[in-house]
Amino acid sequence: MVTDIEPSVTVIILAAGKGTRMKSDLPKVLHTVAGRPMVMWAVEAARQVTSDDHIAVVVGYEADQVRAALPAGVTTVLQADQLGTGHAVKLALDAGVGAGDGVVVVVPGDTPQLHGSILAGLADSQAQSSGGVTMLTAELDDPSGFGRIIRDESGDVVGIVEHGDADDAQLMIQEVNASVYAFDAAALRNVIDQIDTDNAQQEMYLTDTVSLLRDALGGVGAMVGDPADSLGVNSPAQLAEVDAVMRERVNSELMASGVTIIDPSRTYIDASVTVEPGAVIYPETYLQGDSFIGAGAMVGPSVFLEDSSIGAGARVWYSVVRESKVGPSTEVGPFASLRKGTVTEEGAKIGTFVETKNTHLGVGSKIPHLSYMGDAKIGESSNIGAGSITCNYDGYEKHDTVIGDNVRVGSDTMMVAPLEIGDNAWTGAGSTISKDVSPGALAVERSDQREIPDYDARRRKKADGQ
Amino acid sequence: MVTDIEPSVTVIILAAGKGTRMKSDLPKVLHTVAGRPMVMWAVEAARQVTSDDHIAVVVGYEADQVRAALPAGVTTVLQADQLGTGHAVKLALDAGVGAGDGVVVVVPGDTPQLHGSILAGLADSQAQSSGGVTMLTAELDDPSGFGRIIRDESGDVVGIVEHGDADDAQLMIQEVNASVYAFDAAALRNVIDQIDTDNAQQEMYLTDTVSLLRDALGGVGAMVGDPADSLGVNSPAQLAEVDAVMRERVNSELMASGVTIIDPSRTYIDASVTVEPGAVIYPETYLQGDSFIGAGAMVGPSVFLEDSSIGAGARVWYSVVRESKVGPSTEVGPFASLRKGTVTEEGAKIGTFVETKNTHLGVGSKIPHLSYMGDAKIGESSNIGAGSITCNYDGYEKHDTVIGDNVRVGSDTMMVAPLEIGDNAWTGAGSTISKDVSPGALAVERSDQREIPDYDARRRKKADGQ
Amino acid sequence: MVTDIEPSVTVIILAAGKGTRMKSDLPKVLHTVAGRPMVMWAVEAARQVTSDDHIAVVVGYEADQVRAALPAGVTTVLQADQLGTGHAVKLALDAGVGAGDGVVVVVPGDTPQLHGSILAGLADSQAQSSGGVTMLTAELDDPSGFGRIIRDESGDVVGIVEHGDADDAQLMIQEVNASVYAFDAAALRNVIDQIDTDNAQQEMYLTDTVSLLRDALGGVGAMVGDPADSLGVNSPAQLAEVDAVMRERVNSELMASGVTIIDPSRTYIDASVTVEPGAVIYPETYLQGDSFIGAGAMVGPSVFLEDSSIGAGARVWYSVVRESKVGPSTEVGPFASLRKGTVTEEGAKIGTFVETKNTHLGVGSKIPHLSYMGDAKIGESSNIGAGSITCNYDGYEKHDTVIGDNVRVGSDTMMVAPLEIGDNAWTGAGSTISKDVSPGALAVERSDQREIPDYDARRRKKADGQ
DSSP, X not given: OOTTOOTTEEEEEEEOOOOGGGOSSSOGGGSEETTEEHHHHHHHHHHTTSOGGGEEEEEBTBHHHHHHTSOTTSEEEEOSSOOOHHHHHHHHHHTTTTOSSSEEEEEETTOTTOOHHHHHHHHHHHHTOSSSEEEEEEEOSSOTTSOEEEEOTTSOEEEEEOGGGOOHHHHTOOEEEEEEEEEXXXXXXXXXXXXXXXXXXXXXXXXXXXXXXXXXXXXXXXXXXXXXXXXXXXSHHHHHHHHHHHHHHHHHHXXXXXXXXXXXXXXXXXXXXXXXXTOEEOSSEEEESSOEEOTTOEEOSSEEEESOEEOTTOEEOSEEEESOEEOTTOEEOSSEEXXXXXXXXXXXXXXXXXXXXXXXXXTTXXXXXXXXXESEEEXXXXXXXXXXXXXXXXXSOBOOEEEOTTOEEXXXXXXXXXXXXXXXXXXXXXXXXXSOBOTTOEEEEOOOXXXXXXXXXXXXHHHTTO | OOTTOOTTEEEEEEEOOOOGGGOSSSOGGGSEETTEEHHHHHHHHHHTTSOGGGEEEEEBTBHHHHHHTSOTTSEEEEOSSXXXXXXXXXXXXHTTTTOSSSEEEEEETTOTTOOHHHHHHHHHHHHTOSSSEEEEEEEOSOOTTSOEEEEOTTSOEEEEEOGGGOOHHHHTOOEEEEEEEEEEHHHHHHHGGGOOOOSTTOSOOTTHHHHHHHHHHOOBEEEXXXXXXXXXXXXXXXXXXXXXXXXXXXXXHHHHTTOEESOGGGXXXXXXXXXXXXXXXXSSEEEESSOEEOTTOEEOSSEXXXXXXXXXXXXXXXXXXXXXXXXXTOEEOSSEEEXXXXXXXXXXXXXXXXXXXXXXXXXTOEEEEEEEEEEEEEOSSOEEOTTOEEEOBOSSOBOOEEEOTTOEEOTTOEEESSEEEOTTOEEOTTOEEOSOBOTTOEEEEOOOEEEETTHHHHHHHHHTTO | OOTTOOTTEEEEEEEOOOOGGGOSSSOGGGSEETTEXXXXXXXHHHHTTSOGGGEEEEXXXXXXXXXXXXOXXXXXEEOSSOOOHHHHHHHHHHTTTTOSSSEEEEEXXXXXXXXXXXXXXXXXXXXXOSSSEEEEEEEOSOOTTSOEEEEOTTSOEEEEEOGGGOOHHHHTOOEEEEEEEEEEHHXXXXXXXXXXXXXXXXXXXXXXXXXXXXXXXXXXXEEEXXXXXXXXXXXXXXXXXXXXXXXHHHHHHHHHTTOEESXXXXXXXXXXXXXXXXXXXXXXXXXXXXXXXXXXXXXOSSEEEESOEEOTTOEEOSEEEESOEEOTTOEEOSSEEEOTTOEEOTTOEEEEEEEEEEEEEOTTOEEEEEEEEEEEEXXXXXXXXXTOEEEOBOSSOBOOEEEOTTOEEOTTOEEESSEEEOTTOEEOTXXXXXXXXXXXXXXXXXXXXEEETTHHHHHHHHHXXX
C-alpha cells in the first residue's frame, strides 16, 4: 500500500446510468474526456485518496462494457434496476463496500474535472467532524435543474431539495448540490434504509440521507467548490465543454513541467500520454492513447500520433504515426504515414511521401521519399532510393523483405517479397528485383536504352492530322 | 406554394451598393459568409415569410453579377443611380413590387445574421397594427454612425435621425435603427413620393417614411432586437466577425441535430452543406459548396472538401476531395487527393499518397498507396499495387484505362492508355503495360535480373580515387 | 540619417540577464516573439526614435550570442557581472553612450509589445520637462512582484520601491514601474554614481535614480501606460501570451493593409514576413523568416513556409516550402514539399505528392504528381510524368539533370544523373534513362510485354493448396 493513502477512505463511484441526453448508445461514463473515459477520471481522482481495493463502481447500463474499462483491482457492484442514487449506494453498502469505520466518499462517474484534492478535502473534513456527512456545493447563476441546498437562519445546511420537488422560494436558491459527499461510514449505513421513493422521480435519492443524518447527528458539513470543478456532463455540448477544459488542464500541467506547447488551444493531448520536459509540440497535433514523447523531440505541426513513442530529439511533422516506435533523433515527414509495427533506430529517416508498415529501420538508415516499405527489416546505414516499394503482397499473402547494412537500393526498385538483399549490395534504378541479391553485388533488371529520332516531329504531324 | 407561407408579405432586399469600405471590387452583397453570398442569406430569410415570387432584390453596382447569384424566381429591380434607400424602395414599388394590400418588408442585403423569424415577427406585428410601419431597432453601447430612434415622452417612436443630421442631444441616444421594416403596403405607396433629399447625404432616406407614416396613421411599431442579429457588414473586419458568428451558428445547428463536431472553432462548414446526424467532424476541416456527409462518416482532421459527397460510414482524413463522390464505408487517406469526377462504391479504399481524377472505383476495390489513377474505370474487388500509374496523357490527349473485376495490378505498373485489363487479370510488378490484357492472364514486361558481383568493392575503390 | 529621427535621443536596451525563470539555456532576450528575438523588438522600437548609432544594448549572459542577433550599427556594452539595472546603465554611460545633451531612454530587452510611439512620447515629454526623468507606469489588479510607484499627497511621483523592499502599505499600491524611462542625459550622468546596493537584492537599482533626480531637479514625470504594452516576459507562459498578442498585432496590421486572413487565430506570420495587399492567407499557415507573399497569392490551408517567396497570383496549399522561390501564378500542392533551392517561373506547377530540391522549373512547366526532382534544371513548357524521379545520388555524390524546353517525360521515368534531355525530347513510360537524349527524340528502355494465359486460375489452385 502506498504511504500517503488513507486506508479508511472508501470511494463509491456512481456509473450505472445510460445518460439518455447524450444521444448515444455508449454508456455516459464511457464517453471520453481528453481521451480517457469519464469513469476513469473518477477512478484516478479516487486513487488520490485511497487504494484500488477501496474503490467501488456501481454499474448498471451496459455493465460489462463499463467493467471492461475499469482497472482489475476495483470493485464493481451491479445496480440492475436504476432506482436512484440512494439505491445505488445502498447496493454497494449491502455488498460490503465501506464496511469499516472510516469515511465513505460518493462521487458521480460523469464529473471528470473533479480533482482528487477535493475528495481529500471532503474526506479530511468529515473525518474531523462529529456530523454524519460533509458535502460539496456550488453557487450557480442559473441553478435550474440542480438540487438546491437548504440552510437554516444560522446558515447551517439542513437538507437538499431536488429541482422537481422544490417550491418557488426554494427555486430561487442558487447554491446547489454538487453530488459529491463524504459520509461517516457507520452513520451512512444507519440511515440508508430509511430513504424512500416518495418524490417526483419516485426514486431513492441519496440526498435524503443529508437531512436524516442531520436529524441523527446534527451539523452537516458543506464545502463550496468551484462550479467548474464539480458539475456533471449531461449532454454532448457539455461533454465538448468539459473536454476542452480538461485538455487545457493536461496541456497546462505539461507546460508547467517544462514541455513547450506552441498553441495549447490547437493541441490535443490525451491524459494517457507521457511527454518529457524539453519536448516541443506544434499546433494541430493529436497525441492519443498509450504514447510517449521524449525530451527534445519536436512534434508537429499537423501530426496524428496514436499508441506510439517518439524518441528523444526526433522530429516528426505533417505525419500520421500509429502503433509505431520512432527512435531517437529520427526524422519523420513532412508527409509520412507510419503504420502498425514501424520501428526506427537512432538517426533514421522516414521522409516525404513515405508509408511504412511492420518495418524495422536500423541505425542511420533512410527512406527519404516516395516509398512504401511493408513487412521489411532494414539494417544499418542503408539508403532506400525514391520510388522504391516492397511488393509484399502476392495477391494472397504478405511476405517479408530483408535488407542488410549499408545497402544502396536504387530509385524505383521493386522488391518482390520474399526477398533478401545482402549487406553492401546495390540495386539499379528502375529494377524489379525478384531474386535474392548477394552481399556487395549490384542487381539490375533493365533493357538497353534505345532512341527513336525525330519522334517529336512525327507526333506533331500526327497530332496535326497529317 | 408552401403551406406555411403568408402570400400577402412581400420582401424587398436592398442590394445596390458597392460597399466601398470593403476595399474590393466585388459587390458587397456577394461577399460570402459561411460560404453563402450575403444577399442569399437575405433571400433565405425572406423565404421563411414569403415565396420567391414575392421577393424583390434592388440591384445597382455590378447588377448582372448580383443577379447571377440569385434564384431564378426572385424579381430584381435596377437602381442605376444610387440615390438612397428611399429611392431604391420607390423604384421597386414603381415596378409593381408589393402592389397588393399586404405587408412590405424591407431588409438590407448585407445582414446575414438576420433570422427569418425576425422578419416574420415584424410582418405579423405590422399586419395586426393600425399604424403604417413596424421597425426593428437595437440598443448599442456605441451608436456612432447609426440612425437614432426618436421617441416622444410616452416612449412612442416619432422618427429616425441619421447620424450626420443629428444634434448633440440626439447623438446621445443609444437606440438605433436596424434598417429592417415591415410596412403596410398601401400606406408605404402613399408616402414614398413625399420623401426628399434635403439632408446631409442628399439622398432619399427610407427612414423619412417613418415620421410621414406616423403623421398619417399614428403609432409606429418598434421591436428591439439583438444587435448581433441585425447590424450590417461594412468592412473586411466586420465581414470576418460575422463570418465567424454565422459559422458558429451553422455548427451549432448541426451539433443540435446530432452531428459531432470535435472543435467547432476549427471547423469551417458552409451553410450549403448537408451533414447527417451521427457524422463526426474532426478539426481543420473545410466542407464547402454543394456537399453532403452521410451518417456515421468520420471526416477530418485536415480535410478540404468541395462540392463532394461522403457516404455513410466512410472515413476521410488528411485529404483534399473536390467534385467527387466517396461511397459508403470507403476509406480515404491519410494523404489522398481526389479530383473532379472521382466516384467510389461501397467499401472501396483510396489510401496514402494516392491521387485520382475522373476515376470510378467499384465495390471493395482498393488503391492503397503511391498511385495516380486518372480517367480510369476500375471494377469490383480489384487491387492496384503501390506505385501504379495510369499514363492517361499521351502528350496531346487524355485516354481511358478500363480495369475489370478481381484484377491484381502489380506494384509500379504503368498502364499506357487507352488500355483494357480484363477481369481476374494480373500484372507483374514494375511492368509497363501498353497492350490490353486478357481476362485471367498475367501480363509482364520485364528483363532478366542480372547480378554484378563485387560491385560495392569496385565503387568504393573508385570513390577512393583508386 | 532619416528625417523624422531625433538625433538627441539615445536608447539603452537592457539585455544582460539569463532569465532563469524561462527554464532554458537560451538568453531570455533571444526567445522569439512572432519569430523575432525579443531584443530585436526593442531595437525596432528604438529605431522609431533614433538612429542605430544611438542605440546601445547592454549584454551579459551569453553576450556573443546576443551580439550576433543585433544589427551591425548598434553599440553593445558588456556587463560581465550582473549587478543590477543601475549598474548596467552606468556601464553604458561610462562607455560614452548618451554622452551629449539630449534624452536617454532606457528600455528592457524583454518587452516586445512596447511600441516605438511610447518611447517617442516619453522622450518628447522629457525633452519639454525641467525634471530629470519621465517614466512609464501601469496600474495592475495584481501588482505582486513589481516595483511600486510612490506618490506624495499632491500625486507627484517621489520614488519607486521594489516589491522585496516594500512595507505593507506600499504593497497595497497598484501603480507599478513599467521599467521604461526617459532621462535627461546630463542629469542621469550626475546621479548614476550615487546609487548603491543597500537593498534586498544587493544590486544597483536603476529605480533609485528616480528619487535622486527628484531631490536634485524636482518634478518626476510619469505616463500611465496600458499594462499590456509594457510588462516584461518572465516565464514560458508569459512568452506564449505575448507571442499570441504580437502575432495578433502582426495579423491586424496586415489585414488593415488589405491582406485577407481568413482566421487570424490560426495563422502564424513572423514579423519579418512581407505580405502584399490582395493576398489571401488561409488557416493553419506558418510564414516564417525572410519570406514574401505577392499580391493575389492564395496561401494555405496548411502551409509551412520558411525563408521563401510566393509570386503574385500563385496558389500554395497543403505544402511545405523552404528556402525556395515560387514564381507568379505557379500552383503548388496540395501535398508538395519544396526544399532548398527550388525556383519556379511563371505559370509553373508543382502538384500532388511532389518533392523538389535545388531545382529550377521554367515558365509553364509542370510536375503534376508523385515525383522527386532534385538537382534538376527544367526548361519551359515541359511536362514531367507522374512517378518520375531524378536519380541524383549515385551512392557517393549528387549529380545534375538538365531537361530542355517542351520535353515530355513519360510516367515513371528514372533519370540517372548526370543526364541531359534535349529540347522537344520524349521518354517512354517506365524507362530508366541513363544516357543523354537527343533533341526531338524518344528515348525508351523497355522489354516486350508478354502474357501468361490462365495465370489467375493456376494461382487460385495453388492458393487452394492443389
